[in-house]
Amino acid sequence: MDIMQYTENLTDICGVAHLMEDKERLIETYGDDICKYPYAIVVGHLMDHDIIESIPLSYNDDKIAQDYLDEYFNSHQRAAKIADKIADFIKKQGFDAIVLDVSGDSDEVNLKMPFSNKASANIAHIGWLGKNNLMTTKEFGPRLTWVTILTNADLKDYIKDEQDSLCGDCKLCVNACPGNAICDDPDPRKSYDPVACGEYLKQRRDDGHPVACGMCLYICPYGNEKTAKLRSNAEN
Ligand code: SF4
Ligand code: SF4
Numbered sequence: 001m002d003i004m005q006y007t008e009n010l011t012d013i014c015g016v017a018h019l020m021e022d023k024e025r026l027i028e029t030y031g032d033d034i035c036k037y038p039y040a041i042v043v044g045h046l047m048d049h050d051i052i053e054s055i056p057l058s059y060n061d062d063k064i065a066q067d068y069l070d071e072y073f074n075s076h077q078r079a080a081k082i083a084d085k086i087a088d089f090i091k092k093q094g095f096d097a098i099v100l101d102v103s104g105d106s107d108e109v110n111l112k113m114p115f116s117n118k119a120s121a122n123i124a125h126i127g128w129l130g131k132n133n134l135m136t137t138k139e140f141g142p143r144l145t146w147v148t149i150l151t152n153a154d155l156k157d158y159i160k161d162e163q164d165s166l167c168g169d170c171k172l173c174v175n176a177c178p179g180n181a182i183c184d185d186p187d188p189r190k191s192y193d194p195v196a197c198g199e200y201l202k203q204r205r206d207d208g209h210p211v212a213c214g215m216c217l218y219i220c221p222y223g224n225e226k227t228a229k230l231r232s233n234a235e236n
Contacts, residue, residue, distance in 0.1 A: 003041075003086075003089065003090055003093060003151075003153055003155065004016070004041075004155065004158050006086065006089050007041055007043065007086050010043075010082050010085060010086065011043045011044065011045060011082060012044055012045055012046045012139075012140065012144065013043075013044035013126060013137055013139060013140065013144065014041065014042060014043050014044060014126070015041075015042050015121070015124035015125065015126040015158070015160055016039055016040070016041055016042070016124055016155045016158040016159050016160075017039065017040040017041075017042055017120045017121075017123035017124035017148075018038065018039060018123070018155075018156065018159050019034060019035055019037070019038055019039065019040055019123070019150075020035065020038050021123070022123060023035050029112065029113065030111045030112050030113060030115055031110060031111055031112040033109040033110045033111060034109070034111060034115060034150075036109070036150075036152075037096065037098065037150035037151055037152050038152060039150075039151050039152070039153065039154075039155045039156075040120045040123070040124070040148050040149065040150050040151070041086060041148070041149040041151060041155070042117070042120045042121045042123075042124040042126060042146060042147075042148055042149075043079060043082060043083055043086065043146065043147045043148075043149070044121065044126060044137065044140070044144040044145070044146055045075060045078055045079035045082060045144060045145045045146075045147070046075075046140055046143060046144055046145075047071055047072070047075045047143050047144065047145060048071050048075070049143075051067055051068055051071045052068075052071075052143050052214070052217065052218055053218070054067070054068070055068055055214045055215060055217070055218035056215070056218065058212060058213075058214070059178070059213075062209055062210055065209060065210040065212040066210045066212070068210075068212050068214055069210050069211070069212040072145075072212075072214075075145040076102040076145050076147075078145075079102075079145045079146070079147040080099065080101065080102065080147060082147070083099040083147040083148075083149050084099060086149055087099050087149050087151075090149070090151050090153055093153065095151055095152050095153035096150075096151060096152045097149050097150070097151045097153075098149065098150045098151075099147065099148070099149050100114075100115055100117065100120075100147070100148040100149070100150065102117070102147070104116050104117055104119075104148070106150075109150070115148065117146035117147055117148050118134075118135045118146060120146070120148040121135045121146050122135060124159075124160065125159075125160040125161060125162050125163045126160070126163070127163055128163050128164065128165040128166065128167070129165070129188040130142060130165070130167050130173065130188065130216075130220060131167050131170075131171075131173055131174060131182055131183075131184065131185065131186070131188060131191040131192065132173040132177075132182050132188075132191075132192060132216035132217075132220070133188040133189075133191070133192035133194075134216060134217060134220075136166075136167075136220060136222055137222065137223075138163075138166065138222055139222075139223075140222070140223045141217075141220040141221070141222035141223025141224060142216070142217050142220055142222075142223065143217060143223045165186060166222065167186065169235075170221060170231060171184050172219045172220065172221060172227055172230075172231065173215070173216040173219055173220060174191075176215050176216070176219045177197075177215060177216055178200060178213065178215060179196050179197050179199065179200025179201075179213070180196055180200075181193045181194075181196035181197035181200060182216060197213075200213060201213055
């Protein structure tokens with residue numbers, strides 16, 4: 001079994017980022033170590049379906065909000081275990097493999113700043129950054145946790161073509177965001193306002209609720225059969 005067959009068997013979605021493609025920009029941002037390893041395997045692990053489906057109820061039920069918050073962290077731990085298995089498999093094939101943790105860092109590399117797992121998923125062309133600034137896939141929308149494994153194994157045959165944004169005219173996350181933190185602009189650097197999102201979460205905390213809000217993750221029609229139907233009815 002080759003490295004990517006092994007990876008596919010363990011993951012919900014995965015891809016390969018060719019870090020040399022964007023070498024100069026990556027080195028400028030993260031330092032030389034990021035390109036010691038030419039490839040990154042990017043693994044997407046699905047968050048619990050029932051917990052994500054309950055997000056609309058979480059604003060009036062702290063237990064549901066806390067369950068979502070816990071699942072956010074638990075899914076990262078599950079993804080990290082999967083990544084460790086893949087790294088062990090790669091090492092047994094005679095190559096180097098370094099797992100970046102949930103914050104995008106590792107003791108084994110010297111990075112100027114953590115390498116976002118979302119950025120590696122983007123370079124791997126697994127999906128696109130939605131108007132909500134979440135990595136969004138055709139198959140599961142943004143309902144995924146990401147983890148990155150840097151490696152020197154030759155994975156060029158697994159590089160995918162770029163994935164254009166499929167947001168189009170959709171404004172579901174724009175209209176549903178309780179913090180008014182998303183606007184209708186195709187460029188996620190302009191459409192998503194991290195300050196407004198943070199202020200909303202801070203307000204939730206100050207009001208005594210768990211610091212959890214996942215409406216933009218829940219509502220996306222990619223991964224949500226109910227809102228996908230609504231969107232297609234509205235278009236017809
Ligand atoms: S987490 Fe909540 S407040 Fe922040 S962008 Fe998403 S829906 Fe809006
Ligand atoms: S809800 Fe619609 S606009 Fe928002 S990220 Fe998903 S597809 Fe894009």
